[in-house]
Amino acid sequence: AQSVTQPDIHITVSEGASLELRCNYSYGATPYLFWYVQSPGQGLQLLLKYFSGDTLVQGIKGFEAEFKRSQSSFNLRKPSVHWSDAAEYFCAVGGSGGGFKTIFGAGTRLFVKA
Amino acid sequence: NAGVTQTPKFRVLKTGQSMTLLCAQDMNHEYMYWYRQDPGMGLRLIHYSVGEGTTAKGEVPDGYNVSRLKKQNFLLGLESAAPSQTSVYFCASSSHATGTGLSGANVLTFGAGSRLTVL
Numbered sequence: 001a002q003s004v005t006q007p008d009i010h011i012t013v014s015e016g017a018s019l020e021l022r023c024n025y026s027y028g029a030t031p032y033l034f035w036y037v038q039s040p041g042q043g044l045q046l047l048l049k050y051f052s053g054d055t056l057v058q059g060i061k062g063f064e065a066e067f068k069r070s071q072s073s074f075n076l077r078k079p080s081v082h083w084s085d086a087a088e089y090f091c092a093v094g095g096s097g098g099g100f101k102t103i104f105g106a107g108t109r110l111f112v113k114a
Numbered sequence: 115n116a117g118v119t120q121t122p123k124f125r126v127l128k129t130g131q132s133m134t135l136l137c138a139q140d141m142n143h144e145y146m147y148w149y150r151q152d153p154g155m156g157l158r159l160i161h162y163s164v165g166e167g168t169t170a171k172g173e174v175p176d177g178y179n180v181s182r183l184k185k186q187n188f189l190l191g192l193e194s195a196a197p198s199q200t201s202v203y204f205c206a207s208s209s210h211a212t213g214t215g216l217s218g219a220n221v222l223t224f225g226a227g228s229r230l231t232v233l
Contacts, residue, residue, distance in 0.1 A: 009154070034221075041226070042227070043118070043206075043226045044222070046222070098208070099220050100147060100159060100162040101220075102220065104158075105156050106155055
């Protein structure tokens with residue numbers, strides 16, 4: 001069955017500290033992988049995506065993610081967190097041909113402390 | 115650039131009432147989607163459309179109907195609201211697949227959400 005697992009429901013990091021959000025997926029075909037961010041009261045915004053090629057992808061706001069096929073993982077990282085990064089982060093996996101194949105994880109809420 | 119606009123943003127209904135959520139996009143996207151978001155469950159696809167005049171069921175379609183009479187609009191209807199439909203609803207859209215450039219069809223642009231409470 002196709003699924004996305006985000007093991008951490010919430011994470012708290014200090015401002016300036018590094019961040020890693022975990023994502024594991026199960027998908028029968030070659031996956032398209034995404035990270036979306038949702039600020040309070042807002043819709044989801046694409047942070048980055050992986051379709052093929054270099055397994056380390058760069059996104060907006062200084063985020064990056066690494067696709068590891070052997071581990072079925074697509075973890076999101078940021079070297080130095082800012083208070084404005086506090087939000088909920090969703091990992092998603094999909095296939096070719098349309099967004100209706102996209103499956104979302106349950107999300108990880110990030111808290112940033114001063 | 116408005117992107118995806120949802121109306122209304124908030125609504126309270128009584129059990130058994132009906133309502134329609136409207137989604138409008140100005141990006142000329144072929145694909146449109148309705149999701150619901152519930153705590154701890156991420157986003158679940160209700161219905162989607164791959165073009166004007168077409169609709170299809172997603173993961174959780176029961177109790178909802180949709181229509182796509184115009185390319186830019188996608189309506190979500192609840193004929194008889196139930197408390198289990200209390201949720202935040204998100205509309206999204208994506209461009210169509212073109213040759214090897216399938217990436218556009220998979221990147222979703224979301225609206226700001228509509229919070230529905232059914233009493």
